[in-house]
Amino acid sequence: MRFSEAWLREWVDPPLDTQALTDQLSLSGLEVDAVEPAAPAFSGVVVGHVQSVAPHPDAEKLRVCQVDLGDGEPIGIVCGAANVAAGQRVPVATVGARLPGDFKIKRAKLRGVESNGMICSASELGLAESSAGILVLPADAPVGEDFRAFLALDDHCIELDLTPDRADCLSVAGVARDVGVLNRVAVREPRIEPVPAGSDDRVDVTLAAPAACPRYLCRVLRGIDPRAPTPLWMQERLRRSGLRPISVAVDVTNYVLLELGQPMHAFDLAKLDGGIEVRMARDGEELALLNGDTARLRADSLVIADAKRAVALAGIMGGADSAVGDATRDLLLESAFFAPAAISGKARSYGLHTDSSHRFERGVDPTRCVLAMERATALLQGIAGGTAGPVVAAVSEPDLPLPPTLHLRRARIAQVLGLAFDDAAVTDILSRLGMTLTAVGDGWQVTPPPARFDVQLEVDVIAELGRVHGYDRIPVTHARSAAATRAPLEMAYDPQRSRRLLLDRGYYEAVTYSFVSPELQRLVDPDAAPLALANPLSAELSVMRTSLWTGLLQALRQNLARQQTRVRLFESGLRFRQAGAELMQEPMLAGAIVGPVLPEQWGAVGADADLFDLKADVEALLAAAGCAGEVAWTAAAHPALHPGQSARIERAGKPVGWLGSIHPSLAAALDLPVSVQLFELDTSALSGAPRPAFAPLSKFPSIRRDLAIVVDRTVTFARIEDSVRSAAGDLLRELVLFDIYVGEKVDSSRKSIALGLILQATSQTLTDDEVAAVTARVLDALRADVNAQLRT
Known part of the structure; x- marks a missing residue:
């Protein structure tokens, strides 16, 4: 979550400087990931008024502008921007000004015409990555005022790294509420009045999947000006929040998202056919998305549809066929509550991640839909005009989430926090957090606000008391208990010793994902059925590995692709195998080598490492574990290993690992050389070796x-x-x-x-x-x- 400090201080303004404010947020659990200036350093830039524009006498693409800076006679400035026009208010870098990159403005002659400054674009001021022309300011911008002061650019952009449970702070309103509670300062919410309907235009809504979408609101807004520019103040707030201004309809919905935390969407009403139906997708149904992709939908995905087709992937992304464009004059605004369980993981399953899905997956305040609709309507009408119809609401009350009522005990607070709160402090803190309290004999009955999906247990309420009181103010206490210590088994397997041994033998340690591609998993271990993830990060990481070889082979291939001819990798970690209904998590140690036995040198003939070179490394591992003499090497077949060049490692008749050359078909599938050698050991089976015992040395010759x-x-x-x-x-x-x-x-x-x-x-x-x-x-x-x- 990224936002402007100045925007936050319009809501709540505690007596803290930027550093103290960000420290307070981090200490309260809202970790501040970055604080950056809203604009790079520059000086000498003022608001100017372009009085006239004339062609340059010797350059077709240049224009000679007379610009009033509010301090006397207009000055002449040569400008090459195609969009400069008389009557505009523009930022002007005067002679002596310094722009980002330590670029100093000097008086100069351009093709024989004197230029006494520069009319600036947003990119030249560091406010955008690129610009098509000069930055045009609002018509009421005060001529002669310092440009930094006019746009309040001496501001900071604060970026929070929120944990998934604090979705209530994915908005300026949510952060302001927390800051107000922490500082006992009133929060000044903007006054949002209902916008009266100016017409009877409406679109009917049907909830065909009420459990997934128990509340859906829409509103018709006709006759907007699609070319109305987004006000500069709104563009700046979006920019400082990490969003790029696009068009007035999109910018307003994004602004409401940032301000109130309620995702919204605007449809082009002319591109919709009939009413709106919120339903589950039909298996195989296709939807062209706003990002240019076409999604093939599954039956478990919630969609917004008109009478003919799906027009949006609910809570994730709108469809291209109903998107707002430059010619759009009639809108249908959407504001809804989608159940987190219905949206969670769906965006990732389609290779998407949006601001809307990020919020709906974690939980959005189900009561804010109406407020967001009124806010967006008022902003759109104020910027682009238009006539609003009535708000059409479809609600399934039984399916709306109800905050739990929790029993908070005084004794439990002291037990968990090690700190006694008096009743007045508990009531004050929880009330300012928006919780409802009812006193009972041993404490309170507490109901959290609808936005706090994370408060589900008594201990969650206690955590809020500790957070607001201040973690740094909770006294340190040490538990009194009888500590029982247990010495480690003398002959237990020592993973650190194995790690050091392999490092000494020229290996590098690799760390790979525990979830892997199903295709690669089938190539390496086709006989094992892997556990499929319910919500994978991507299709390439959707099953749990049954062997460490899957990740090691990928790492080996990447090293070889980067011209590393001699590669030795090992990894220690868990593999995941299903045994009936139980998932077995087994600690493993695996390695892979390819290339010369020794690094290139003059003193030895180069030869590629073979099976016996790797066997020597594995025998050294077994010797370090004390069980080399108990291990048998049995010729056996493994799907990933070369027939006749593989061995099963057994101890006391039980398999403990594998060693061998890569199977030619697997090498071909992964574009690897057939000289790759692999091993894998079950480290849980390497403990319990016989304890070493001293034997006297013989005095007699051998x-x-x-x-x-x-x-x-x-x-x-x-x-x-x-x-x-x-x-x-x-x-x-x-x-x-x-x-x-x-x-x-x-x-x-x-x-x-x-x-x-x-x-x-x-x-x-x-x-x-x-x-x-x-x-x-x-x-x-x-x-x-x-x-x-x-x-x-």
Whole structure:
């Protein structure tokens, strides 16, 4: 919410400067996000009166103007603007003036004609990004007055970053009400009188969806001047609130939106066919919107329709076919209350976000429709003329929201805030907030005003007492309780240790959205049914991820597209999987790598990272968690991983993760190289590793025996390792795999494995006979278990 400080002070003017006012707003829960000057610094600009305009003798596009500055003889100014005309009041930068950008005005000759200043456009004064000509001021602008003073440009634009629950402050009226309460200052609301009907013109209204729209008002306004200019004071208030002036009808409805918080819309009456029906859209019905898009509507969307078609997406955006244009003379004004539940999420589902939807989603005061209609009618008639018909109202009383009646207890106030309020203070604060109080034995029955959709519980009322009293004035108290502490499990999984380990190994941490594209989700994990969001941010972020790979692959693709040839990313976070009616939120750690093993350098031959490079990183993670020895690597298929180049990671027979190369079809779909390597671990399954225990070092020398065996190509090293360790017993200190050979000297269906057995006893030096016996047992076990043959 952005507004002018000067506009706010017309409503309520506490004895505070700008800094104190904004500090007070932030401390009361209305966080001030920015305070900016209403106009950039400039000086020496006054209001001038153009007395005459003559062609330049030597330049077709220049004109010589005689301008009265109110201090003597008119001065000559050469102007190139096509819209300059005699009789206009204009801003004039006099000789010596300084404009934005530190541009100094000097006396000059333009094509031989002396120019003693410059007639300014809005963009030259920093009041607009671009201008088609000079800025023309109202005819009653006082000649000679300082232009900054005339437009009150020594003002500030205040921008609030409101939380969704404070929709009541999405207007100058709402902020003024809060400022008045905080400072015990009266709020001066503008006097809004009902505009009497000057004709019987009316449009009938039918509420076909009363639960979604329990109140709808409309009014015919005939004979307006469509070319009437929006007054400069209104244009300035819109500009300082971040809105661009468009046309008188649009500007007035925007002004009422900012002033009272009630969204309105103006239809071109000549483009409507018959009466107005507020109904749900027909599935597949199309509506051309004001922004140039065409929306294909769903049956859950509320629309405003005439006898033939939908003409507006209710509470969000009007239709192009009924839009007000330069030739519009007859209007139909709309002011309505749409239920928040009917509008919430609909704008985002169509890729839209408007000032109207922002307010209706959070809740608009259902009682302000009539006041806004009268305000807009009076402003339009005062600017563009016209004859108003009667206000036509369609209301479904049972469907209008009723504020709850809440029981506020004195004891509960002290318990929550740690501060005792006397009855007079409670009554004063809540009454100034617009709440109705009735005293009961232990407190009050409180009814909040219709605009306060956020006050639904007793604690909400107490929060209002604390907010208005001042959070900084609530004394600090410390709870007295027996604090029970619990030491962390010694062998619990440590996410920070894993994070540091991956950073040390050259990875970068990524943080991606938990909600992802359904299409990408199906590519990565087609077997899992993701949870669809009820109100997604966009269609590309509409389901919850079932794997961290979805976000990592997108990040990987973006890095590669930016010429990063060596990428190593990891992410820790939750994945979301449905187990029946329950949603499982599982902590995961995932990574993705692509590109050379080492950064480019002269001392090593470049080679792309493969599956085994990533496996080394994962084994380091498992070792850091203390469970590397309990993990088995099982060849298995995963939809996102390359067949034959993927492994399921298991612990105690249960899957704890996956590792492998990306599947070629997935790589092609995402335009990624097939050399991408992926891993994902369920970190909740990595806790509970055996506690490390000290073992005394042997005083006796170790002995190494190397064996070369030939086995089938399908035999894994894990099976060989299990067989060797089982046969060698306690004497085996270390088993080293130092060579794998496949080639001409070995059968094509088999491979040669070279093993190093390091043997050592704790009580004696091993003899040759003892070593030979262990070696023989190992060979016998390998023959029996994996059909191994000793290679000679």
